[in-house]
Amino acid sequence: MAETKLMVWIDQDLCTGDGICEEIAPDVFVGRDDGLWVVKEESSHFGSTIVFDGAEGDGHGPEGSRGVARVPDAQIDDVVEAATECPGECIMIEPYDATIMAARGV
Ligand code: SF4
Numbered sequence: 001m002a003e004t005k006l007m008v009w010i011d012q013d014l015c016t017g018d019g020i021c022e023e024i025a026p027d028v029f030v031g032r033d034d035g036l037w038v039v040k041e042e043s044s045h046f047g048s049t050i051v052f053d054g055a056e057g058d059g060h061g062p063e064g065s066r067g068v069a070r071v072p073d074a075q076i077d078d079v080v081e082a083a084t085e086c087p088g089e090c091i092m093i094e095p096y097d098a099t100i101m102a103a104r105g106v
Contacts, residue, residue, distance in 0.1 A: 006071040007096050008079055009052070012036045012063055014090035021086055025078035028071065029091075039069035046070065050106055060106040065092075068100055 008028065009020075015024055015036045021029035031101045032053050043049040043093070052067030061067050071079050083091035094100075 004070040007068045008029050008039050008071050008093050009068045010092040014088040016088045021082040024082040041069045045072040
């Protein structure tokens with residue numbers, strides 16, 4: 001698994017569903033059918049796409065604090081801006097942690 005400097009997740013309990021994060025960083029944030037936003041890893045950065053939306057099956061991963069996506073190095077500034085602009089203050093950016101990555105189960 002390619003390592004990155006940062007990882008990001010969204011606390012869906014606080015998400016207001018406005019989509020500002022995806023407008024700023026569409027490679028990292030995506031809206032879910034229920035109107036809340038989740039994080040993802042795009043194939044253009046990591047070789048395969050994983051959406052951390054809590055759905056079952058290939059290409060999906062856990063939501064919330066267990067649904068932690070790697071941040072592409074080229075997207076760090078945009079992800080930080082999204083977290084700054086997020087009205088729900090629910091975009092959590094953390095230093096890369098291999099143990100947490102391994103616990104995602106994807
Ligand atoms: S910017 Fe924050 S509150 Fe708005 S959709 Fe994204 S995660 Fe949810």
